[in-house]
Amino acid sequence: MTFSPLAFRLLSTAQALPRRVVPTAEVAALCGVPADLAAARSGVQERRWLSGEETALTLGAQAARDALHAAHLEPQQIDVLLNASGTQLQPIPDGAALLARELGWSGNAAYSLHGTCLSFLLALHHAALLIGAGQARHVLIVSSEAGSLGLNFAHAESSLLIGDGAAAVVLGPAERPGQGLHAARFETYPEGADHTRIRAGGSLLNNRSPQIQDDDYLFEMQGLGVLKLASRVVPGFLERLRPGLSSGLPGIGRVVPHQASAAGLALMRRYGWPEDRVEVTLPHLGNVIAASVPLTLHQASTQGRAEEGETLLLVGTGAGLTAGGLIWQL
Template identity: 80%
Template sequence: MTTPLPFRILSTAQALPQRVVTTAEVAALCSVPAGVAEARSGVRERRWLSEGETALALGAQAAREALSAAQLEIGDVDVLLNASGSQLQPIPDGAALYARELGASGLAAYSLHGTCLSFLLALQHAALLIGTQRAQHVLIVSSESGSLGLNFAEAESSLLIGDGAAAVLLGPAESAAQGLHAARFETYPEGAAHTQIRGGGSLLNDRSPGGIQREDYLFEMQGLSILKLASRVVPGFLERLRPGLSAGLPGIDRVIPHQASASGLALMRRYGWPEERIEVTLPTLGNVIAASLPLTLHQTLSSGRANPGDRLLLVGTGAGLTVGGLIVTL
């Protein structure tokens, strides 16, 4: 057993929009038969923001509930990390907006952005801060509003995306076994164009050939290309994360995967991972971008399907194409 970088998950929380959107509703917007849409996407329903709701408010709600569950105040937090794939606004950094919403002043607040893997990057960063005694309490907030950027002419992505928020509060370990055992991230930029929103940055502007179109600000995904690239690179990545992971779950009690798509989750069967040890929230939440991993973690912990001492594999892919995984003991 490796000696982990010590930290402990103190609490988790979620905040979901009130509006439940069925796949039949989205399929109608995409002009796709409802039965075909559900079979292909693996999603029965998801949550979308409705009038008066914002990703900022949801993220702050999840943060407050995580603090309450741990019986801590925002003043007890040393570092606030925003780990969201969708931005609240370009400037200032979204973490400053969450700090303002939570009434926090003077704490360190910043973002770690890796699209769908933002939470894994933030969790690794928090482990480094706590494990090296640079911080005692770190609060991670992931909140997504992907429904606002959907292009219903592209059914593949529109049928997947849901909105929601999750917060995870971390603190010092209580036992020598708790903490981060392994972490790895790899990027394969040949997949950079497979998942993108082209507008909103400096590469595309009014002086670009053809200018900027509304569609440039909408989500674009080439699912089959992503799947082919992931199928090629993930097995080697898993072996580099921990030998044996591409053919089983050595020393792993439960898998918390990013809920990318039904096809992405199905890939895990090729690795010999028992389905009963893989947590799945895709059918009821959809792909909630960076919030998918902490939402799935929250539902796993709150249901009692994982307990102190269990070793988790948190793993997924993000735009880039980036593959990431952490091995954590609760």
């Protein structure tokens, strides 16, 4: 299938992190595992967790305000607000409406795109389609996560990974030829649907279900199952995104991946991707679900490793199991 490039550009990025810094030793104690083993296996040294009056909503709104300020735009200049978060603020109304209210913004479109850890990639693709088609001039994407609230400390594997935080980006029209999205692909392998899940809270298992347990509202992950399935399907996915990606980085200057786990990042070395061209935030932020990619993009951008003209590969996997990737020239 031929992909027609979609012209748009990155105007700004921003982040908002909780004040509380949680070292891995603290989480390891909650999980009943040795601290040194926990750090080695997870790849996380510290992460941020919500505390006090902080919520995913307040963090998301702060990241949005900072991104708008950096782009020299007022909220009313945004045509579409996209909430791209893996953890929902509440079932109804849509979280984008709550974000819009926090921003004092009204009248234009606001809605969510939910693909668990790949929500930001889906939203970025959607924004590129809107701007490329002339249906929007400015799009604001917000990813805000409070995964710590759903951890089950009996499951050390997932509890040692998850951090909280928010990131936002503002997108607008391209200024030069070649600027924009050059490839996009998403593939879902539902044989992995039970590997990463929160069972309760929807209509299948709800507070009226006789068999429901408190743990059904908490996050569970079969990391080995995820890793085995990803190892099998991701190389082919990468080749379909762009030939040669499963053995190198043809035409790619920098990789901005989802920070799934140390094992997930290690998989990338099998593809011949040099470590110095892969942006990493896992050690100091953990896995911040859908906010991981925009937080990692923000780091690369603010530290001068994702400048205008650079071609990025944004890539990752999410629950489902879904693989997603975008090739984006800044």
